[in-house]
Amino acid sequence: MRPQAVEYPISKNQIKTLHTLKAKLGIDDDNYRTILTAYGVKSSIDLRFTQAGELISLLSARLNGKRNNLPPRYYGKGERDSLNNKNLTPLQAKRISILEKILGWDEKHTLNFIFQQTGQNSAVQMLTIANAGKVIVGMAKALSWSLRIDYKTLNKMTNEELERKYKC
Numbered sequence: 001m002r003p004q005a006v007e008y009p010i011s012k013n014q015i016k017t018l019h020t021l022k023a024k025l026g027i028d029d030d031n032y033r034t035i036l037t038a039y040g041v042k043s044s045i046d047l048r049f050t051q052a053g054e055l056i057s058l059l060s061a062r063l064n065g066k067r068n069n070l071p072p073r074y075y076g077k078g079e080r081d082s083l084n085n086k087n088l089t090p091l092q093a094k095r096i097s098i099l100e101k102i103l104g105w106d107e108k109h110t111l112n113f114i115f116q117q118t119g120q121n122s123a124v125q126m127l128t129i130a131n132a133g134k135v136i137v138g139m140a141k142a143l144s145w146s147l148r149i150d151y152k153t154l155n156k157m158t159n160e161e162l163e164r165k166y167k168c
Contacts, residue, residue, distance in 0.1 A: 008049040014056060018044050021059040031125045038111050038123045058122065087125070088132035094159050096124055096132065099139040102166045103146070113138065 022032055036042060039051045047055065088096075100110050115121050117138045118131040127135065144151040157165070 010045065010047045010049055010052040014047075014049070014052040015044055017056050018052065018059070021056065021063060024063055025059060027125075031123075035123045035126055037107065038121055038126075054121070058120070058126070062126070086129050088127045088129055091159065092127075092129065092132040092136060093124060095136050095162075096139065098159055098162050098166075099136065099143055102162065103139065103143055 027035070033042065035055070036044060036047070039047060039055065041047055041051075044052070096110075105113070111121070111123065114124070114127070114131075114135055117134045118127070120131065124132075124135075140154055141151055144154045147154075154162075
């Protein structure tokens with residue numbers, strides 16, 4: 001029988017690096033805690049060595065403006081490359097929140113859906129504009145299917161209209 005792989009705890013250098021990246025990116029404590037929940041922990045000290053490495057890579061890529069292996073597709077308005085580096089807009093964050101409430105999803109279900117749509121294990125606040133677009137389209141299609149309404153009709157509704165109609 002093969003021995004189990006050892007899960008090493010996060011190193012002191014990784015903790016320092018994470019906190020430096022958090023400060024450079026201007027991530028507040030609430031958003032940072034939300035990001036950590038994507039890894040199933042409440043504090044960076046609880047991360048495993050490999051999880052910390054993954055999060056450091058993700059935050060470093062965001063800081064350095066790299067594309068994070070996004071497909072050559074484009075969601076939203078503006079230049080495609082600039083969309084791949086910018087955080088989601090407040091309207092996108094609100095839309096995701098509204099769709100999540102209407103669908104009756106909890107945070108874990110939403111995180112799984114984000115991973116399914118983008119291939120990244122990241123919280124809503126860490127999505128780029130492009131990836132947020134993918135998540136919104138997928139959630140809207142799931143909602144239109146479950147409510148048996150036309151996707152185009154749903155897509156034309158503003159956030160306020162959705163909240164009023166579905167009492168969020």
